Each structure stands twice: as structure tokens, then as C-alpha cells.
Amino acid sequence: MTQDELKKAAALAALDYVPDGAVIGVGTGSTVNHFIDGLAGIKSRIAGAVSSSEASSARMRAYGIPLVELTEVDSLPVYVDGADEIDGGFAMIKGGGGALTREKIVAAVSERFVCICDASKKVATLGRFPLPVEVIPMAVRHVARELAALGGTPKLREGFVTDNGNLILDVHGLAIDDPQAFESAINQIVGVVTNGLFARRGADVLLLAAPGGVQRHERG
Numbered sequence: 001m002t003q004d005e006l007k008k009a010a011a012l013a014a015l016d017y018v019p020d021g022a023v024i025g026v027g028t029g030s031t032v033n034h035f036i037d038g039l040a041g042i043k044s045r046i047a048g049a050v051s052s053s054e055a056s057s058a059r060m061r062a063y064g065i066p067l068v069e070l071t072e073v074d075s076l077p078v079y080v081d082g083a084d085e086i087d088g089g090f091a092m093i094k095g096g097g098g099a100l101t102r103e104k105i106v107a108a109v110s111e112r113f114v115c116i117c118d119a120s121k122k123v124a125t126l127g128r129f130p131l132p133v134e135v136i137p138m139a140v141r142h143v144a145r146e147l148a149a150l151g152g153t154p155k156l157r158e159g160f161v162t163d164n165g166n167l168i169l170d171v172h173g174l175a176i177d178d179p180q181a182f183e184s185a186i187n188q189i190v191g192v193v194t195n196g197l198f199a200r201r202g203a204d205v206l207l208l209a210a211p212g213g214v215q216r217h218e219r220g
């Protein structure tokens, strides 16, 4: 199976976690695109979706999936999203697609985070994938210096502006032993909007697609 076929298998398995009549949260990325394609087939069963990016909104709008603003709901029963890396404690690096801030906001109000991945995303230690950090543009050089002081090598994502009008620094050369502590440390840097560590609010369910099938793991 190709990596894209594995992504699709994980994504379609997540349809089992969509409650009837619910408004659900929807992430961003190529794996989530397969989920949205599957969601289109059961759209009459749900009340709507809160999107984490303009790209996912456009895809859902094209299918006629009703979009709901996060300001219209207090909580969501489930949030489905991919990851760039996930470790054994279900902490993740996200933001390869640059949607980390809205993803983290939607995840924060969701009762259950269902992470959909192909098996290549499972790692022992987070950090081989460069950690995305969304930054207010005027702070970019300051934040880069502070990230270097924390031990990483930040590189500006050239030609990229987030849905929120900000920049992304991708931090290379990390081996993150304590994801929750590192997430908090980066959040202390003035000018950082969000970092792509989802450790304080990690995944609850991991649907990991391997050639032998989709493994379903629950946290704890």
C-alpha cells in the first residue's frame, strides 16, 4: 500500500467515531482530506462541522457539509485530525500544513481527539519532524533567537502566511524528551502565537494505518 492509501484507511476508520446528530471538529491536511471525502457520504447524519482551516472549510463547503463557527458551540464531542509525529504518550507534533493555531483551538474544546495517521508518523521521541511555531511577523527574529537558545535551529517557512496572517518558524534538530514542558517553554516566548506541540492536550484515540490494517489505540 502507498502512504496515501494508508492515510485513507486511517481516515475512513475515523468515521466510526462520528456521533449521529453531532457537530464535530475537523482538522487539516492530506489525511483529513480523505476523512472529509468520507464524511460527505454521511453528511445527513451530522449537524455540521467546525473547521480548523480555510482549506478544510473549502473542501467541506464543496460537499455541502454544513459549517459551524466555533463561537456558536460550547464543546464538540469529537475532533478528527492528522499529525506529523505522535509518540507513545499520544503527544504530537502538528502544523506541517500550517494550521496549528486553529487546530489547537478546536482541539481544546473537543471531548475526544481522534488522531488519524499512517504508521510512519509513530515515533519514540518527537522532534525529527521540524516543530512548527506560529509567530507574529514583527517578532520573528526575536522568537528565532529564543528558539535557538532552547536548542533548536529555526528556519522561516519561506513564502508562507498562516490563515491568521502570521509567519511559521520550523524548528529543526530537536529531540523532545518532555513534550509538555517544552510546549510550555515555547509558549512563554513573547511573539509566539502557538507551537505545534500538542502534548498538554494530546490525542485520546490513535488510528494508525499499517499494511496489515488499521490499529485502534486508546490513551491510557
Ligand SMILES: O=C(CO)[C@H](O)[C@H](O)COP(=O)(O)O
Pocket: 027, 028, 029, 030, 031, 032, 081, 082, 083, 084, 093, 094, 095, 096, 097, 098, 099, 100, 103
Ligand atoms: O497538522 C497538520 C496541518 O497543520 C496536519 O495534521 C499534519 O501536517 C499531517 O498532515 P498530513 O495528513 O498531510 O500528513
